[in-house]
Amino acid sequence: GNSVTQMEGPVTLSEEAFLTINCTYTATGYPSLFWYVQYPGEGLQLLLKATKADDKGSNKGFEATYRKETTSFHLEKGSVQVSDSAVYFCALSNAGGTSYGKLTFGQGTILTVHP
Amino acid sequence: KAGVTQTPRYLIKTRGQQVTLSCSPISGHRSVSWYQQTPGQGLQFLFEYFSETQRNKGNFPGRFSGRQFSNSRSEMNVSTLELGDSALYLCASSRGDRTNTEAFFGQGTRLTVV
Numbered sequence: 677g678n679s680v681t682q683m684e685g686p687v688t689l690s691e692e693a694f695l696t697i698n699c700t701y702t703a704t705g706y707p708s709l710f711w712y713v714q715y716p717g718e719g720l721q722l723l724l725k726a727t728k729a730d731d732k733g734s735n736k737g738f739e740a741t742y743r744k745e746t747t748s749f750h751l752e753k754g755s756v757q758v759s760d761s762a763v764y765f766c767a768l769s770n771a772g773g774t775s776y777g778k779l780t781f782g783q784g785t786i787l788t789v790h791p
Numbered sequence: 792k793a794g795v796t797q798t799p800r801y802l803i804k805t806r807g808q809q810v811t812l813s814c815s816p817i818s819g820h821r822s823v824s825w826y827q828q829t830p831g832q833g834l835q836f837l838f839e840y841f842s843e844t845q846r847n848k849g850n851f852p853g854r855f856s857g858r859q860f861s862n863s864r865s866e867m868n869v870s871t872l873e874l875g876d877s878a879l880y881l882c883a884s885s886r887g888d889r890t891n892t893e894a895f896f897g898q899g900t901r902l903t904v905v
Binding site: 710718719776779782 | 795797822823824826833834836839840841846847849881883885887892893894895896897898899
């Protein structure tokens, strides 16, 4: 079956530091990969996505590249801000068959950025 | 374009009662999926509806059920509530076709069972 593994958290950084959150996956076929962000008391917001190998998703300074050879989709940002403090989830979707409408999530990584 | 709307935002119920949660998807989206989020188990898939039919189901007991109406709005019902059902329930809407699996989430319904 499908699974997603995220790096152990929480992650604490100073403002303007470089961020990496590791994500690896196990899936059959060619899944789509996503990063979602959740702010306190809120639902999940789609941060970025990639639908095929070597695609790079990017948004708001965050980037992630779909690496099929290492089954990874690591999230990076060159300079974090206090407002980036949130929980980040890596997820995958395999369209069709028994996977319709189902996102498989990692356990989430809590990011705290201090001024 | 309006986002995904979930109602109510907060609910407090007593053990043994039942509860119904509602989700209105983004206009034009025909798929609605439901997830349970808890600190211990993380985000777990409940079920997915597309054009009023359940297409996929997670590993939850039969106390958890859902339905979808012709306007794509969806409801989920939990009967005989247990303390362990306390969670944030999230719904996500998407077009639901093979070529686009991008899902958009509502703000969730926080259910507390006492």
